[in-house]
Amino acid sequence: MNKEEILSHLPYTKPFLFVDELEHIDENGVKGYYTFSKDLDFYKGHFKDHPVTPGVILTETMAQIGLVCLGIYLTATAAAGVPGHVMLTSTAIDFMKPVFPGEKVTVTAEKVYFRFKKLNCTVQMTNEAGEVVCKGTIAGMVTNKMNA
Amino acid sequence: MDRQLLLSKLKTIVASYSHDKDALEYLSETTDFTKDLKINSANLVDVVLDVEEEFDIEIDNLSMERMLNVSAAIEIIESKLKEIDRK
Numbered sequence: 001m002n003k004e005e006i007l008s009h010l011p012y013t014k015p016f017l018f019v020d021e022l023e024h025i026d027e028n029g030v031k032g033y034y035t036f037s038k039d040l041d042f043y044k045g046h047f048k049d050h051p052v053t054p055g056v057i058l059t060e061t062m063a064q065i066g067l068v069c070l071g072i073y074l075t076a077t078a079a080a081g082v083p084g085h086v087m088l089t090s091t092a093i094d095f096m097k098p099v100f101p102g103e104k105v106t107v108t109a110e111k112v113y114f115r116f117k118k119l120n121c122t123v124q125m126t127n128e129a130g131e132v133v134c135k136g137t138i139a140g141m142v143t144n145k146m147n148a
Numbered sequence: 149m150d151r152q153l154l155l156s157k158l159k160t161i162v163a164s165y166s167h168d169k170d171a172l173e174y175l176s177e178t179t180d181f182t183k184d185l186k187i188n189s190a191n192l193v194d195v196v197l198d199v200e201e202e203f204d205i206e207i208d209n210l211s212m213e214r215m216l217n218v219s220a221a222i223e224i225i226e227s228k229l230k231e232i233d234r235k
Contacts, residue, residue, distance in 0.1 A: 089190030116212050118193040141190050 001076040001083070009072050009083045010064065015041060018061040025073050029110040029121075032065040038101040053099040058125060058134050059091055066109025066123040071142045074114055084142040086119070093136035097127065104128055109138075117142050149229060154222055161198045165191040177219040199225060205232065 003022040010019060022032040036053055043051035068086045075084035099105060105125050112120040119142055124135040159175050166172040167186035171179060181187045187195065196207050196215060205228035207215070215221050 089188065113197070116193045116196060116209065118190050139190060 001073055006069050006072050006076075006083075009076075010068065011085065012064065016060075018057070018064045019069065022065070022069060025069065027074065027077070027111070029108065030066060030070045030073070031106065031108045032069065033104060033106055034061050034065065035104040036099060036101055040101070043101050051101050053101075053103075055093070055095050055134070058095070058099060058105075059093050059138075061105065062093070062107050062109070062123040062125055062134070062136075063088055063091070063138050063140070065107040066121050067119060067138045067140050070109060070111065070121065071119050071140060074111075074119065075142055082144070084144060086140045086142050088138070088140045089118070090139045091136065093123075093134050093138075095134045097131055097133045099125075099127065099133055105133060112137070114142075149226075151222065154225060155218070157202055158199070158218065158221060158225075161202060162187065162195055164198075165195055175218065177222065178217065180217045181221075182216065203229065205229060 003025060006022065006025065007019060010017065018034050019032055020034050022030060024031045042054060042057065046052060046054045067088070071086035072083045075081045105127055107123060107125050109121045109123045112122060118139060120137065120139040122136070123138050125133045127133050159172070162175070162181065162185060163172055165185070165187045168184060171184040179185065181192055181195065196212055199205070199221065200207055203225055205225065207224065207228070211224045215224055
């Protein structure tokens with residue numbers, strides 16, 4: 001399964017799709033990009049007159065690129081595999097720097113393990129200056145059915 | 149391995165993932181990981197991975213699916229340990 005096919009299997013759409021492009025993906029990890037458009041709705045309220053990307057959205061962006069794209073790739077490339085759905089089960093993220101409207105971020109993820117349908121990854125987000133914005137661990141269950 | 153020792157090692161492992169203090173304190177062979185200890189499916193995987201590391205055994209997919217309560221876990225661990233002894 002190539003990078004474009006993975007993106008087409010993502011179950012998200014605007015305004016909740018936080019993946020623009022994958023640069024690389026293999027069985028051990030993934031690297032991808034997303035640019036936070038200044039028009040995203042949550043900037044109106046987070047915060048009043050001082051738009052900053054919410055930490056939960058940064059976490060979601062890391063989950064979509066690092067966990068979901070990798071989960072789809074791993075299940076699709078397995079023997080007789082079909083692309084699975086990834087259900088988020090845990091996150092542990094540290095935040096270092098703010099991400100402002102219009103910024104492009106890079107997410108890299110490395111697989112720690114994928115066993116008994118559980119995918120566990122270390123993830124890291126960097127800004128255009130190459131500074132680490134946030135990093136941590138994200139895990140999910142890769143299932144055949146959504147919400148299963 | 150002595151069954152009491154095995155049970156206490158298992159209790160130490162599940163303690164990290166249990167969400168029910170009483171059920172953990174009174175852990176017995178009939179304790180169900182999901183119903184009693186309120187461990188979710190993702191953390192059940194972590195229990196199995198910790199069991200593999202603690203006892204230096206490998207749990208296959210079939211055994212994983214059966215490992216839903218303490219007695220099943222003990223039975224699986226004991227049989228895997230016996231397999232190693234035979235080799």
